[in-house]
Amino acid sequence: xxxxxxxxxxxxxxxxxxxxxxxxxxxxxxxxxxxxxxxxxxxxxxxxxxxxxxxxxxxxxxxxxxxxxxxxxxxxxxxxxxxxxxxxxxxxxxxxxxxxxxxxxxxxxxxxxxxxxxxxxxxxxxxxxxxxxxxxxxxxxxxxxxxxxxxxxxxxxxxxxxxxxxxxxxxxxxxxxxxxxxxxxxxxxxxxxxxxxxxxxxxxxxxxxxxxxxxxxxxxxxxxxxxxxxxxxxxxxxxxxxxxxxxxxxxxxxxxxxxxxxxxxxxxxxxxxxxxxxxxxxxxxxxxxxxxxxxxxxxxxxxxxxxxxxxxxxxxxxxxxxxxxxxxxxxxxxxxxxxxxxxxxxxxxxxxxxxxxxxxxxxxxxxxxxxxxxxxxxxxxxxxxxxxxxxxxxxxxxxxxxxxxxxxxxxxxxxxxxxxxxxxxxxxxxxxxxxxxxxxxxxxxxxxxxxxxxxxxxxxxxxxxxxxxxxxxxxxxxxxxxxxxxxxxxxxxxxxxxxxxxxxxxxxxxxxxxxxxxxxxxxxxxxxxxxxxxxxxxxxxxxxxxxxxxxxxxxxxxxxxxxxxxxxxxxxxxxxxxxxxxxxxxxxxxxxxxxxxxxxxxxxxxxxxxxxxxxxxxxxxxxxxxxxxxxxxxxxxxxxxxxxxxxxxxxxxxxxxxxxxxxxxxxxxxxxxxxxxxxxxxxxxxxxxxxxxxxxxxxxxxxxxxxxxxxxxxxxxxxxxxxxxxxxxxx
Amino acid sequence: xxxxxxxxxxxxxxxxxxxxxxxxxxxxxxxxxxxxxxxxxxxxxxxxxxxxxxxxxxxxxxxxxxxxxxxxxxxxxxxxxxxxxxxxxxxxxxxxxxxxxxxxxxxxxx
Numbered sequence: 001x002x003x004x005x006x007x008x009x010x011x012x013x014x015x016x017x018x019x020x021x022x023x024x025x026x027x028x029x030x031x032x033x034x035x036x037x038x039x040x041x042x043x044x045x046x047x048x049x050x051x052x053x054x055x056x057x058x059x060x061x062x063x064x065x066x067x068x069x070x071x072x073x074x075x076x077x078x079x080x081x082x083x084x085x086x087x088x089x090x091x092x093x094x095x096x097x098x099x100x101x102x103x104x105x106x107x108x109x110x111x112x113x114x115x116x117x118x119x120x121x122x123x124x125x126x127x128x129x130x131x132x133x134x135x136x137x138x139x140x141x142x143x144x145x146x147x148x149x150x151x152x153x154x155x156x157x158x159x160x161x162x163x164x165x166x167x168x169x170x171x172x173x174x175x176x177x178x179x180x181x182x183x184x185x186x187x188x189x190x191x192x193x194x195x196x197x198x199x200x201x202x203x204x205x206x207x208x209x210x211x212x213x214x215x216x217x218x219x220x221x222x223x224x225x226x227x228x229x230x231x232x233x234x235x236x237x238x239x240x241x242x243x244x245x246x247x248x249x250x251x252x253x254x255x256x257x258x259x260x261x262x263x264x265x266x267x268x269x270x271x272x273x274x275x276x277x278x279x280x281x282x283x284x285x286x287x288x289x290x291x292x293x294x295x296x297x298x299x300x301x302x303x304x305x306x307x308x309x310x311x312x313x314x315x316x317x318x319x320x321x322x323x324x325x326x327x328x329x330x331x332x333x334x335x336x337x338x339x340x341x342x343x344x345x346x347x348x349x350x351x352x353x354x355x356x357x358x359x360x361x362x363x364x365x366x367x368x369x370x371x372x373x374x375x376x377x378x379x380x381x382x383x384x385x386x387x388x389x390x391x392x393x394x395x396x397x398x399x400x401x402x403x404x405x406x407x408x409x410x411x412x413x414x415x416x417x418x419x420x421x422x423x424x425x426x427x428x429x430x431x432x433x434x435x436x437x438x439x440x441x442x443x444x445x446x447x448x449x450x451x452x453x454x455x456x457x458x459x460x461x462x463x464x465x466x467x468x469x470x471x472x473x474x475x476x477x478x479x480x481x482x483x484x485x486x487x488x489x490x491x492x493x494x495x496x497x498x499x500x501x502x503x504x505x506x507x508x509x510x511x512x513x514x515x516x517x518x519x520x521x522x523x524x525x526x527x528x529x530x531x532x533x534x535x536x537x538x539x540x541x542x543x544x545x546x547x548x549x550x551x552x553x554x555x556x557x558x559x560x561x562x563x564x565x566x567x568x569x570x571x572x573x574x575x576x577x578x579x580x581x582x583x584x585x586x587x588x589x590x591x592x593x594x595x596x597x598x599x600x601x602x603x604x605x606x607x608x609x610x611x612x613x614x615x616x617x618x619x620x621x622x623x624x625x626x627x628x629x630x631x632x633x634x635x636x637x638x639x640x641x642x643x644x645x646x647x648x649x650x651x652x653x654x655x656x657x658x659x660x661x662x663x664x665x666x667x668x669x670x671x672x673x674x675x676x677x678x679x680x681x682x683x684x685x686x687x688x689x690x691x692x693x694x695x696x697x698x699x700x701x702x703x704x705x706x707x708x709x710x711x712x713x714x715x716x717x718x719x720x721x722x723x724x725x726x727x728x729x730x731x
Numbered sequence: 732x733x734x735x736x737x738x739x740x741x742x743x744x745x746x747x748x749x750x751x752x753x754x755x756x757x758x759x760x761x762x763x764x765x766x767x768x769x770x771x772x773x774x775x776x777x778x779x780x781x782x783x784x785x786x787x788x789x790x791x792x793x794x795x796x797x798x799x800x801x802x803x804x805x806x807x808x809x810x811x812x813x814x815x816x817x818x819x820x821x822x823x824x825x826x827x828x829x830x831x832x833x834x835x836x837x838x839x840x841x
Binding site: 168173174178179180183184187192194195196197199202205206208210211213214215217 | 753756757759760764767784785786788789790792793796797817820821822823826
């Protein structure tokens with residue numbers, strides 16, 4: 001039992017976090033389009049759901065705070081409060097506080113610390129400004145809008161009792177609730193002065209369903225409780241029921257509206273209200289006659305038929321509203337049903353199993369090839385195709401669009417922009433680009449740092465921008481796209497760009513660059529990712545704030561990704577992060593050197609060429625090839641990995657790989673073709689190994705190493721340029 | 732059977748036993764309505780009703796209304812504590828118009 005509850009609580013926590021995220025997104029959307037009723041509704045529903053579910057778990061701190069937020073939102077929804085920047089700011093902060101409450105109260109089961117309590121009370125005060133001061137209303141229950149009819153007397157009725165009109169929905173009892181128990185509960189909050197049971201809705205005997213509820217009550221209630229508390233009594237019956245709560249001394253017109261909105265006839269309701277003492281006879285007559293005059297300003301008496309028609313139209317609207325509400329909740333249910341919550345561990349398990357299946361499948365294909373049975377080979381090739389589909393499908397389960405991560409930055413950009421006094425617009429493109437969930441989770445922090453940096457140091461202040469003739473509004477762009485087996489994330493700002501000379505000077509001071517070397521612009525810019533450049537005074541245009549760029553780079557490298565940077569003075573800076581799509585299974589290209597096998601990620605392979613004898617001769621004194629007139633630096637894997645055993649092949653091959661725009665050749669002896677590679681991480685002791693990113697198991701059971709192409713390419717390029725520069729010096 | 736019917740001097744006496752709740756409501760309604768179809772005066776003894784909820788209350792109201800419609804009479808007698816509580820809470824005693832006497836165990840019927 002307690003376990004079930006605990007699980008339910010976990011679900012609540014996860015849902016609440018999602019809802020708060022939705023709420024934040026909607027609030028930001030509202031900032032752009034303040035009159036979007038759908039968005040306002042969405043925010044309200046989010047707050048309402050959080051409050052309602054918190055109530056089920058008895059998380060009172062969440063209920064009480066969220067209630068105020070919900071209150072304000074309801075007034076926004078009714079148009080009583082106008083959306084403006086301050087309100088959005090308060091609501092955003094309230095959302096943050098609610099998240100804090102969920103994290104502390106629900107997830108850890110602890111009490112708030114002093115800071116949080118102080119923050120809450122200040123938020124409460126700020127929210128109160130938007131709350132209805134005359135009566136504490138709640139939206140748990142339909143609340144009378146205070147719209148005065150033009151011709152109404154508007155006088156207050158004498159009674160100091162609450163008046164509650166209940167018409168229960170037909171399904172109330174089927175949903176396991178007994179209307180009478182609501183009354184019993186209500187009577188604990190105060191005194192039921194009078195009550196009239198309404199059963200006009202009860203159909204003829206043969207049409208009556210004994211399990212449907214046809215009852216209603218008109219209650220006069222004396223209590224000191226506030227409206228929210230009274231409304232809360234009927235919280236669970238809200239669906240499909242008509243519930244009206246009029247506070248003491250409500251306006252006469254409100255009673256008239258009430259009478260008109262209830263399904264029974266005016267006369268009958270009027271009588272009841274008089275009998276129970278809610279209204280006096282005079283009040284009733286005055287109210288109803290003015291009501292009729294308001295329909296007919298010329299003062300002519302309203303024919304009975306018209307009243308009936310009028311009444312029907314009212315009924316029709318009520319029914320329509322109830323119907324709308326039902327469809328709405330049905331829609332949202334359907335939407336929920338499109339997703340299944342799956343524990344991440346289960347997915348990981350599935351992917352591990354698929355990995356094993358891929359390896360086992362490779363073993364079967366290998367055996368099939370050996371026995372050279374055509375039918376068997378055909379069967380295995382069909383199976384491999386299916387295994388490949390399953391692999392893709394399983395991996396796709398873990399793929400999530402990056403948009404969610406990007407959208408979080410709307411808030412960051414807004415807040416940081418305000419803090420810095422800069423007007424910065426965030427443009428998001430490629431939000432649909434998908435990547436592995438684990439990668440998404442880990443990319444958040446580096447992205448945050450880069451975005452803050454771009455805003456803080458990249459984009460100039462409005463006055464400077466104006467002076468150099470740029471638009472005052474800065475632009476920050478987040479973009480994502482797929483490119484040869486990796487996902488590329490770009491953070492582009494239109495700021496002042498990097499100061500190349502200053503970086504170079506600093507780099508020389510720190511000994512990162514030899515005094516006489518002349519690195520390319522690209523290399524200079526990328527130096528800001530070096531550890532020595534992480535302090536604020538080192539470079540003006542980037543860095544500062546906690547983690548330095550070196551940490552960003554380290555984080556990204558840990559994900560087998562790379563980061564580089566482009567900048568143009570006065571035009572802005574582009575930071576490009578390149579990440580592998582997945583961390584689990586890749587399409588590999590199997591190559592052999594001696595008796596060892598290596599795997600090159602297939603997406604990086606451009607072409608395979610033969611290493612001719614003449615080229616072979618030339619490699620003795622230079623480390624590049626001529627690829628159709630292009631300089632192609634290369635790495636001889638046999639030398640690089642110090643492979644033992646004589647060459648068995650007559651000739652060697654060059655696998656041309658490309659990575660981040662650079663090409664290099666890998667000299668291998670055997671090309672063994674495509675291979676589905678399940679990446680097995682290397683143990684800790686191999687973490688410093690360069691040029692290897694992982695291992696895998698071949699169909700034969702042998703181990704093959706996965707080449708870390710980016711680092712090999714980098715090595716080849718560096719060595720080649722070193723080679724060239726030493727040569728120049730020697731000459 | 733929750734409803735026992737006996738005939739006494741040309742009027743039928745219905746004796747309801749057990750719960751009048753949502754769980755028994757459908758059966759209760761069918762049975763009671765069958766009895767209501769007979770054109771005679773009737774008395775419903777509620778002294779053995781152990782529990783009554785909104786569903787049960789609705790059926791009593793329905794029975795009363797049917798009786799009025801057919802011009803016959805329906806009298807509720809011997810209200811048990813549970814029935815009394817509900818009628819009291821809903822202020823319906825006057826609707827049924829029966830003299831409400833708190834039934835003691837030894838006193839059944841009128």
